[in-house]
Amino acid sequence: MKTAKAATQNACKLCNPLGACLAFRGIEKCVPFLHGSQGCATYIRRYLISHFKEPVDIASSNFNEDTAVFGGSHNLKLGLKNVTQQYRPEVIGIATTCLSETIGDDVDMILRDYVRLFENGEPLPNGEPLPLMVHASTPSYQGTHIDGFHAAVRASVAKLAEEGPKQNLLNLFPNMVSPADIRYLKEVMQSFGLPAVILPDYSETLDGGPWAEYHRIPKGGTPVKAIRNTATAAGSIEFTSVLPASKSAGGYLESEFGVPRYELPLPIGIKQSDRFFALLEKLSETPLPENYEDERRRLVDAYADGHKYIFGKKAIVYGEEDLVISIAAFLAEIGIVPVLCASGGKSGKMKKRLLELVPDLEEKGGSVREGVDFVDIEEEAKVLEPDLLIGNSKGFKMSRKHTIPMVRIGFPIHDRFGGQRLHHLGYRGTQELFDRIVNTVIEERQASSPIGYTYM
Amino acid sequence: MDKIEILEGRQRQVFEKQDGQGALDIACETTSLSGSVSQRACVFCGSRVVLYPVADALHIVHGPIGCAAYTWDIRGAVSSGPELHRMSFSTDLKEMDVIYGGEKKLYKSLVELIDQYQPKAAFIYSTCIIGLIGDDIDAVCRKVSKEKGIPVLPVHSEGFKGTKKDGYKAACDALMKVVGTGSTQGIGKYSINILGEFNLAGEAWIIKRYYEEMGIEVVATMTGDGRVDDIRRSHGASLNIVQCSGSMVKLAKEMEAKYGIPYLRVSYFGIEDMSKALYDVAKHFSDRPEIMDAAKALVKREVSALYPELQKFRHELEGKKAAIYVGGAFKAFSLIKALGSVGMSVVLAGSQTGNKDDYEGLREMCDEGTVIVDDSNPVELSKFVLEKEADLLIGGVKERPIAYKLGIGFCDHNHERKIPLAGFEGMYNFIKEVYNSVMSPVWQFAPRKGGLS
Numbered sequence: 001m002k003t004a005k006a007a008t009q010n011a012c013k014l015c016n017p018l019g020a021c022l023a024f025r026g027i028e029k030c031v032p033f034l035h036g037s038q039g040c041a042t043y044i045r046r047y048l049i050s051h052f053k054e055p056v057d058i059a060s061s062n063f064n065e066d067t068a069v070f071g072g073s074h075n076l077k078l079g080l081k082n083v084t085q086q087y088r089p090e091v092i093g094i095a096t097t098c099l100s101e102t103i104g105d106d107v108d109m110i111l112r113d114y115v116r117l118f119e120n121g122e123p124l125p126n127g128e129p130l131p132l133m134v135h136a137s138t139p140s141y142q143g144t145h146i147d148g149f150h151a152a153v154r155a156s157v158a159k160l161a162e163e164g165p166k167q168n169l170l171n172l173f174p175n176m177v178s179p180a181d182i183r184y185l186k187e188v189m190q191s192f193g194l195p196a197v198i199l200p201d202y203s204e205t206l207d208g209g210p211w212a213e214y215h216r217i218p219k220g221g222t223p224v225k226a227i228r229n230t231a232t233a234a235g236s237i238e239f240t241s242v243l244p245a246s247k248s249a250g251g252y253l254e255s256e257f258g259v260p261r262y263e264l265p266l267p268i269g270i271k272q273s274d275r276f277f278a279l280l281e282k283l284s285e286t287p288l289p290e291n292y293e294d295e296r297r298r299l300v301d302a303y304a305d306g307h308k309y310i311f312g313k314k315a316i317v318y319g320e321e322d323l324v325i326s327i328a329a330f331l332a333e334i335g336i337v338p339v340l341c342a343s344g345g346k347s348g349k350m351k352k353r354l355l356e357l358v359p360d361l362e363e364k365g366g367s368v369r370e371g372v373d374f375v376d377i378e379e380e381a382k383v384l385e386p387d388l389l390i391g392n393s394k395g396f397k398m399s400r401k402h403t404i405p406m407v408r409i410g411f412p413i414h415d416r417f418g419g420q421r422l423h424h425l426g427y428r429g430t431q432e433l434f435d436r437i438v439n440t441v442i443e444e445r446q447a448s449s450p451i452g453y454t455y456m
Numbered sequence: 457m458d459k460i461e462i463l464e465g466r467q468r469q470v471f472e473k474q475d476g477q478g479a480l481d482i483a484c485e486t487t488s489l490s491g492s493v494s495q496r497a498c499v500f501c502g503s504r505v506v507l508y509p510v511a512d513a514l515h516i517v518h519g520p521i522g523c524a525a526y527t528w529d530i531r532g533a534v535s536s537g538p539e540l541h542r543m544s545f546s547t548d549l550k551e552m553d554v555i556y557g558g559e560k561k562l563y564k565s566l567v568e569l570i571d572q573y574q575p576k577a578a579f580i581y582s583t584c585i586i587g588l589i590g591d592d593i594d595a596v597c598r599k600v601s602k603e604k605g606i607p608v609l610p611v612h613s614e615g616f617k618g619t620k621k622d623g624y625k626a627a628c629d630a631l632m633k634v635v636g637t638g639s640t641q642g643i644g645k646y647s648i649n650i651l652g653e654f655n656l657a658g659e660a661w662i663i664k665r666y667y668e669e670m671g672i673e674v675v676a677t678m679t680g681d682g683r684v685d686d687i688r689r690s691h692g693a694s695l696n697i698v699q700c701s702g703s704m705v706k707l708a709k710e711m712e713a714k715y716g717i718p719y720l721r722v723s724y725f726g727i728e729d730m731s732k733a734l735y736d737v738a739k740h741f742s743d744r745p746e747i748m749d750a751a752k753a754l755v756k757r758e759v760s761a762l763y764p765e766l767q768k769f770r771h772e773l774e775g776k777k778a779a780i781y782v783g784g785a786f787k788a789f790s791l792i793k794a795l796g797s798v799g800m801s802v803v804l805a806g807s808q809t810g811n812k813d814d815y816e817g818l819r820e821m822c823d824e825g826t827v828i829v830d831d832s833n834p835v836e837l838s839k840f841v842l843e844k845e846a847d848l849l850i851g852g853v854k855e856r857p858i859a860y861k862l863g864i865g866f867c868d869h870n871h872e873r874k875i876p877l878a879g880f881e882g883m884y885n886f887i888k889e890v891y892n893s894v895m896s897p898v899w900q901f902a903p904r905k906g907g908l909s
Contacts, residue, residue, distance in 0.1 A: 007565035008521060008548035013696025015522030037584055037615035038488050043526035046853050055857040059773050062490045063616035068588065079491030082463050086492070086835050098520045099584040099616060102554055141554050141585070142521035211861045212903035214460065214838045394528070397542075 010374035011319055012394070013344025015140035017095045018044045019149030019176065021058050024134070026182075026200020027156060028221035031089040035058040035076055035107060036097025049184045051412040052179075052206040052420045056220065059083045059092075063099055072105045076368065077114045080133070084125040087216045088171040090224055093152060094135045099276030101139035104327030108135060109345040111130045120242065132224065136382035144345050148322045149176050150243055153199055160224060161231035169229060170196045170283060171236035171259065173249050174425075175266060175322055176411065179207035179423045188426065191291065192284040197226040197233065201248065207420045231257040235283060237276075239425075241265045241325045241354075242347040265357060266322055266425065268433070270299060272357070273426050293388055298421060302431060303334060306438040311335035313441060314365070314384060318342040318391040319410045321350045322372065323424075327390060330430060336437070338366045346371035374398060388440065393419075405444045407437055465489040469830040473819050482815045484830040487619055493833040495781070495854050496808045498615035500583055501527075502623020505871060506703050507579050507611065507630065509654050510682040511535035514575035516545040518562050518593060519583030523615075524548075531782040531871040532656040535681050540575055544735060549585070559591050566600045566608065576684035577607040579630055587614035607634055607684070620783075621809050628707040631678065631687060635711060638685060640692025646741050647673040647693045649717075650702035651708055653724070655680025656871060659878035663724055666734060666879065670750040672741070680702065691715040695740055697722050697733065702784040702809050721890060723786060723877035725886070726794030727762065731755045743808075758880035765884055766798055769891045774799030776894055779846040781837055781855055782869060785810030785818065791869070792821050796885055803844035806832045834858055848894050863902025865893030 017034055024032035032334060034041045041060035048056040056110050059082075061067075061075040064143075076094075083092060096107060111133050118124055136155035138148040174185055189196040196337035204220025228235070236250035236259050245251025250261040262283075267276035273296075277288055288296075313336045317327045321343045328338040338361070341354060351368040355361055369376070378398045381389075389395045389406040393414040399406040413419025423429035442456045460468050468483035488494035500517075504527050507515065517524035517785070524546030535541065547565050549558050551840055566578060567723035577602070582593055582618045593610045601608035609630040613623050648667065653660045660680035668817050675693040676686035696708045696719035708719035720740065734755060738748040778795050780788050785807040792802050806829035827840050838858050841849060849859035852870030859866035867889050869877060877886045901907035 002598070006547070006561055006568055007516065008524070009544045009569075010528060010544050011521050011525045011546060011548070012524050013521060015520060017522070032492070037498045038494055038496055039501050040522065041493070042495065042497040042501070042854070043522070046530075047526055049853055049857055053857060053860070055834060055861060057493050059491050059493050062489075062492075062494070063584075064487050065617055068616050074870070075490040078465075078489075082465065082489060082491030083493075085461075086463055086833075097584075098522075098554070099588070102585045102588050139551075140522045141549050141551050145519075163539050187749045210863055210902050214835075214842060216835065273752075397529075 008373045009219045010394070010397070012342065012373050012377065013144035014047070015145060016138040016143055016148035016151070017097050017140060019145035019147065020045065020093070020095035020136050020152035021056075022048060022176065022202070023149045023152035023156070023200045024095070025205050026221055027055065027091050027093065027116055027227070028223045029090035029217050030093050030221060031057065031083055031087045031217060033060055033061070033079065033083060033092050033094045033098040034097055035072055035094055035105065036063055037063045037099055038062045040097050045400070047412065050414045051445075054206050056206070057087070068099065068103060071103060072100050073113070075412065076107070076110050077117070080114060081125050086129055088126060088128070089131045089217060091132045091134060092425035093156070094133060095148065095152060097138070097142040098137070099346040101137065111135060132160065146176060146322070146345060147247075150247055150249075154247060154249045154252050156199065157230055158252050158373065160227040161253060161257065162228045164229070164232040166234060167232045168195055168227065169233040170194050171230045171233045171250065171253065172196050172198045173238045174198060175239045176320060176427060177266070178420055178422050179203040180307060180421045180423050181429060184423060184426055184428055188280070188292070191289040192280050192286050194284045197230050198222060199227060199230070224243065231259065233259050235260045235262055237262045237264060237279065239264055239266045240322050242321045242345075242349045266326035268326040268424055269333050269430055270296070270427070271333055272326055272329060273430060276426070292427060295431065299427045299431050299434070302434055303375060306434065307335060309438050309441045312337070313387040314339045315388040315390050316340040316342065316377060316381055316384065318388045318395060321345040321347055322412050325354045325357065326355055328361070330433070332358040332361065332364070332366070334434065336388070337364050339386055340377065340380050341366065341368045342372045342377050342380070343370055344373060357456045378402075388437065405440045406447055407440050409433065460835060462836065463489065463492055466492060471819070471827045471828045473822055473828065474823055474843035475824055480812070480815055480819050480828065482812060482828065482830055484815060485621070485811050488831055493835070494831055495833060496620055496831060498620065499618050499623040499626065500581060500613040500615045502609045502620035502703070503581055503627040504623070505531070505654070506624055506627035508541055508578070509533035509678060509679040510577075510684065510687070510854070511533070511541045512538040512576045512683055513540065514545065514569055514573060514578040515541060515581070516547065516565060516569060516578060517581045517583060518547045518558060518586055518591070519549055520585070521548045522547050523581070523583045531654070532874050533654045533680060533871070534658050540573055543596065545569055553584065554585060554589055557589055557591055559593075559596055560584065562591065562593065562598050563600065567603070570604050570606065574605065577634060579608065579609050579611050581611045581613050582717070584615040585611070587617060607637070609633055619809065624703040625706055628704060628710070631707055632710050634684060634687045636688070636691045636715065638688025640689050643675055643689065643692035645694055646671060646744060646747065647675050648695045648697055648737060649675050649690045649693045650677040650680070651696050651698040651719075652704040653677055653680045654871070657876040658873050659876045659882060660722065662876055662879035662881060666754060667737065669754055669863070670734065670738060670747050671744070672737065672747065678707070679738050691717065693717060695720065695737065697737060699723055700784055700786065702786065713865065723790040725787065725790035727797060727880065727883055728758060728793050729790045730883065731759070762880050762884055766887055769887050770798040772895055773887075773891060776800045776847040777803045777845060778848040778850060779804035779837070779841050779844065781806045781832060781849070781851045783808045783852070785814030787869065788818060794819070794883060794886060795890075800848070802826060803846050804829065804840045821845055838862065848890060863899050863904045865890065865896065867893060
């Protein structure tokens with residue numbers, strides 16, 4: 001069967017504004033706002049809610065035909081006013097859509113006009129100072145959701161960071177990771193005694209407790225004050241393999257404020273986690289705290305205990321490029337061959353970066369493909385006959401059809417409970433991933449054996 | 457806690473029933489207020505939900521990737537055969553396509569996909585920017601239809617060109633082009649089409665079974681478990697029965713005008729409305745009294761099995777309060793009655809797309825103090841759930857976290873449900889789901905019920 005080349009079938013990516021909304025959700029007292037049709041906000045809310053199981057309010061400027069013809073200025077201003085009144089935010093994170101970008105709305109100019117309205121005497125909503133407005137350009141005809149995520153993080157820093165005396169402070173831009181991962185990173189920073197700004201931080205806004213009363217905006221998130229301080233930090237750590245400095249928050253702080261940028265792949269697996277912890281040791285001038293030493297030792301021990309179950313197994317990994325690269329490097333170090341490392345993203349750098357981490361990837365039977373969809377991946381799966389699929393929920397159709405066991409990671413996890421609490425990063429995250437992978441293989445062996453072993 | 461006010465631009469969309477109030481002067485059927493965080497989607501969504509269950513058609517979304525990605529396999533609309541509707545196809549337009557136009561890519565995509573999947577028809581949904589870049593999708597559709605010999609139907613569903621309701625219309629326009637293109641040979645006099653039933657969790661099958669048991673032939677269900685060939689010959693049926701009034705009454709009206717097929721509006725939720733849906737059809741075919749006899753026998757059998765079961769739940773659910781926020785107002789009527797049958801009252805009744813008559817009807821049905829709301833949002837819904845001390849919220853995925861954060865039960869009555877809630881067995885499932893959520897012991901830990909915050 002020939003695979004269509006013009007159309008995308010079962011996309012292995014989402015659109016740019018989704019990532020921006022997610023990132024804005026990680027700023028304290030921030031409401032994400034999409035400048036476009038009502039549907040964009042609603043679809044994205046639904047998609048995020050299904051994963052995080054938390055309220056995700058995203059405002060929209062709600063284009064109609066007049067807006068599309070005459071420009072979105074009126075609707076954007078009215079929308080900002082209404083959101084301010086209803087949510088009392090400190091920040092409104094405005095992301096554009098294909099619609100507002102195509103009609104060529106100059107959002108920055110509209111925002112300046114909006115601020116001027118109140119300077120010229122229009123009564124302030126709630127009689128309070130206007131919220132800060134951060135604008136990220138996120139047309140859905142460019143890139144994927146991960147680009148929107150980074151665009152929003154960079155725009156937030158570009159808008160808020162302020163020059164000041166250097167501080168004992170570290171910036172950490174963790175990329176699109178789970179709330180549990182962010183909590184882990186906070187704990188790590190604390191253990192090293194490193195004051196840190198983690199941006200975004202949706203560890204509580206998207207995985208919080210019950211409410212005694214209604215919260216207009218859920219608690220948590222990176223405070224504005226902290227984002228202001230990012231310019232005064234001693235350095236920025238950025239977890240990425242393919243994001244260019246010109247599009248990253250760390251890159252912005254380096255070029256504008258001379259804050260050194262340390263780029264690391266997402267710390268998954270022992271080798272990549274070691275790099276992260278070594279960097280923290282260096283920056284904090286503190287040796288690895290005992291508890292992480294222990295985590296690492298337990299992980300090495302687990303690798304030994306579990307190695308036979310998994311050696312030589314073949315896996316297809318898919319998702320955002322940065323995640324796939326780090327997962328593939330982790331698989332390589334435990335003896336699983338990442339026969340296909342696939343992403344709907346298309347940075348042009350995925351293979352090069354992955355080969356830097358796993359030089360013998362191709363000799364061992366690994367391959368890399370950017371810009372693919374799930375039908376492409378399925379075609380490959382028919383030939384590669386992998387033992388495992390590792391990625392988000394959207395691979396389930398393929399998993400079911402070809403009876404390939406699946407390990408769910410990343411986003412979205414729509415068909416399992418607790419996706420927001422999965423760990424991926426550091427020794428602890430790697431331990432969790434390792435256990436789940438080994439157990440998936442064991443479960444398969446147990447289920448397919450006619451004997452019914454109670455020990456494996 | 458600070459007081460939550462209703463936005464100035466929305467005050468005419470929210471009412472509380474009071475004695476001697478007279479008819480509601482509610483503002484509805486308008487576009488959502490900018491910045492209000494409406495729970496509605498867009499025109500595209502309206503078209504997509506109506507046409508989605510046509511299982512042997514190709515559904516291709518013309519635009520950047522988002523609209524197709526977010527609607528990939530998201531509904532519980534099941535098929536007894538082909539499952540092409542569960543695939544997501546997009547022209548995935550990029551910047552260059554936006555500048556130079558997407559027609560070529562659409563043409564190429566269509567030809568490739570039709571060759572690969574051999575669908576019986578293709579629906580082409582235009583998204584926001586198609587309306588701006590001026591692609592002539594009608595021309596592309598005509599060309600491909602001619603070349604491939606199947607109906608290739610443009611669906612003009614640019615997101616910003618109206619509301620979800622306009623999307624329903626665009627979908628009906630596309631369906632109307634298919635209706636009447638097949639042979640009606642062999643269709644008997646006692647025949648119906650089931651419209652506005654999307655076969656979520658197999659609900660259309662339950663309804664179809666009831667009608668067939670009454671001796672009625674079902675020609676086409678539109679669009680649940682839908683097939684292009686059935687739709688082609690649906691003009692041969694004697695009667696259209698229309699559920700989910702908002703989405704497909706237009707098609708019924710057009711079929712009435714063009715083919716002289718009368719229609720009935722029905723609902724399959726709750727004992728009362730489900731029974732009425734059967735009796736009304738039987739009355740329509742009154743020249744054959746056996747149909748009414750069969751309907752009576754069916755209702756008697758089902759209700760006598762169901763009634764004692766419901767009484768068990770009633771014992772504990774009696775007096776509990778529900779808030780209802782659904783897409784179409786028609787469903788809210790049924791839900792109010794259904795909840796009433798286990799002694800539950802309704803403290804909020806709202807919808808995304810209701811009209812004046814709908815809201816007036818809701819007002820008449822509800823008790824004093826009930827809030828009636830059009831095109832609401834999370835802030836308002838939370839406000840009323842708290843103020844009215846609801847024990848249950850009925851809605852969709854976007855409403856669910858509101859209920860859970862505030863520590864009350866929730867029932868998903870939207871497109872994603874996996875358990876049938878229609879018909880008599882659906883009524884049992886519905887009340888059981890309500891019971892399971894409202895009576896769960898987990899709420900004892902919710903801060904509002906005395907748990908720690």
